Amino acid sequence: MKPPRFRYDDPATVEEALDLLARHADGAKVLAGGQSLMPMLNFRLARPSHVVDINRIAALATMTSADGGLRLGSLVRQRALERSPLIRERSPLIAGAMPLVGHPQIRTRGTLGGNLAHADPASELPAVMIALGAELTVRSARGSRRLAAEAFFIAALTTALAPDELLTEIALPPWPARTGAHLLEVAKRHGDFALGGVAVTLTLDSLGRVAGARIVGFGVGPRPLRAIDAERSLVGGAPAPAAFAEAGRLAAASVDPPDDIHASGAYRKRLLGVLTARALTSARSSIGECAA
C-alpha cells in the first residue's frame, strides 16, 4: 500500500518543530529516520494528519562528550553510532549492540531517538539505555523535562512522550570504574527482531566483589524489564559462575513473556535466564577493557 494523505513540514529548528507539534498535537507524528513510521504509513496503520519531519534539524544530530559522559542528539543515525570511535571508547555496550539493530541498510537512516521513541519491546537500544542509566531530555513548546530511561518506556510502543513533545537528547553518565557490560540476544536471522535478549552492566568494588549490576531483558515483556531481584542477588558477592547462574534463574523467574508465532513464552523465559548468565560472564571478563 501507499501512505495516506498528510500535511508535511520539515522545520530547520527544534523551536519550529515544537511549535508545529503544539499546533497539531494529537494529529501529528514526528518523522525521524522513518524505519518504523514509514512502514506504518505504507500500511496505513498510522494515519497522522500531519507529519513533522525533523531530518533537517542539524542541532539534533550531534554527538559530544560532556563531563566524562556523552550527549547524543536524538537524530544521530544508528550507523553513525556504530562507526563512532567516541562511542567505542566511551560506551562499549552501545558499540556492541549496534550491529544487532536491524540491518546496515536500516541503520543508515534509523536514528537513536526514533528507535527509543518507537519503543518496540524487542528493540535493543531501550534496554541499553536503561542498563546505562541514560537520562532523556524531552521538549515541548511548554518547556523541557528530563527523565530516566527507565521512566520513559511504559508499554509496547508506548512512552512517556506527550503528543506535543519531542525527544531531543540522550545523556549518558561517565562509564564507571571497574565496570563491564555485554548484550546478548537470539534472533532467527541476523538483524531480525530478537526473540529475546538482555543487556547487563557489572561493577566491581576495589576488592573485586560485585558493587552493582543492571540486568535489563528485552523481547520478554511489553517493555524492557529490569530484573531487580537478580541484580540484588549479585551485590556483595564474588563475580563467579554460580552467582551468575543464580542471577539468570532469578531473571527468568521475574518475567512472564507471551507466546507468539515465533516462540513460546516458556522458551523466552528460559532464554532470558541462559543469556543473563552468559552476558554477566562476558561483562566480567570485559572489565578493564574500557576507559574509566
Add this chain to the structure above:
Amino acid sequence: MSDTRAITLTVNGEPRQAMVDVRTTLVDVLRDQLRLTGTHVGCEHGVCGACTVLVDGEPVRGCLMLAVQADGRGVETVESLAPDPAHLNPLQAEFVRHHGVQCGFCTAGILMSLTAALRDNPRPTEGEIRETLAGHLCRCTGYQGMVDAVLALAGR
C-alpha cells in the same frame, strides 16, 4: 489537501527535477516519475530489501524514505552500474557467472547494497558478505551463488 513539492536531486550522476506528492516514497518517484524501473518494490516495510538504493553513497530502503527527503541528495540506482547497455560491470558479471540471479526481483537491491559494502571494504570475508545479504530476501537462489560471486570479485 495533500502537499506537492518541487525537488531537485542527482540521480546516477545527472541532475533531475520532479514535482512530488509529499507522501510519495523515493522508490515510487524513481520508478513512476523518473522511469527508472530497475529498482523494484517488494514488501513496502523495509524487510525484503528489493528497493534498496544508495543515497549519498549509503544503502537505504527506497520504500522507507519520502521522495521529498531526497531533495538535494545524490541517488544511485542499479541503472548506474553497467558501463553501457551491452556490458555488465564486474559485480554484475560475477553474479551471472556464479548463478547469483534467478528471477531477478531482488537483484537490483542486492547489487546496490553490495556496491556500497564493497566501496567500504573491497575484500570482504564470507561472513561480512552474508551480513550485507542478511538485509535482503531472495526466494530463488539460496544466496550461495551471490556469496560465491562476491568472493570471486574480491579475489578470495
